[in-house]
């Protein structure tokens with residue numbers, strides 16, 4: 001068992017492990033339960049002390065990657081930007097029983113970071129008010145090498161950056177135009193648009209046409225000339 005697992009399972013068994021003021025392990029809880037854990041605590045003492053040093057009161061230890069343990073489910077790996085302390089992590093995950101920093105194994109990126117992804121990541125870092133050039137360079141460098149880091153940061157950017165306004169598609173098809181009768185454009189027949197008199201337009205092609213006349217179901221009652229005056 002790794003130290004965080006020992007801390008977590010002991011807690012689940014009713015034994016709370018903490019550091020005493022002198023830096024040794026203090027085990028509190030039901031006496032019988034404490035006795036059950038004494039052997040393993042003794043055997044892994046140094047490692048457990050190291051793990052306990054990363055405690056809620058330890059604000060100096062910050063990490064980008066944290067492994068969070070829960071009493072009732074599998075551990076969760078999380079990435080943090082900016083780096084988070086143990087206190088930050090436990091505040092964000094109040095149902096966690098332990099958390100430890102870890103260094104993720106690198107899954108090598110198979111392709112270069114695209115300019116588009118880099119722009120998005122930089123924009124997201126700006127969004128979270130990360131302005132430290134060294135941190136930004138570190139994140140971009142990591143995303144260039146590490147596929148998981150790239151997935152994480154591009155995912156955050158995609159989820160949190162404001163989306164561009166959708167293309168205002170005000171175009172209409174000839175099928176939606178009251179001037180289309182029996183495949184023929186009546187506006188062309190009357191010489192109102194620049195087309196032959198027996199013009200048979202592509203009926204399902206979206207367009208902006210000065211001859212457009214709204215059918216009854218079109219809530220915008222303006223004809224093409226009023227909608228798109230720039231065409232005239």
Ligand code: SF4
Pocket residue numbers: 173174177178179180184185186187188193201209210211212213
């Ligand atoms: S007026 Fe324009 S939109 Fe209407 S049927 Fe003719 S070509 Fe199509």
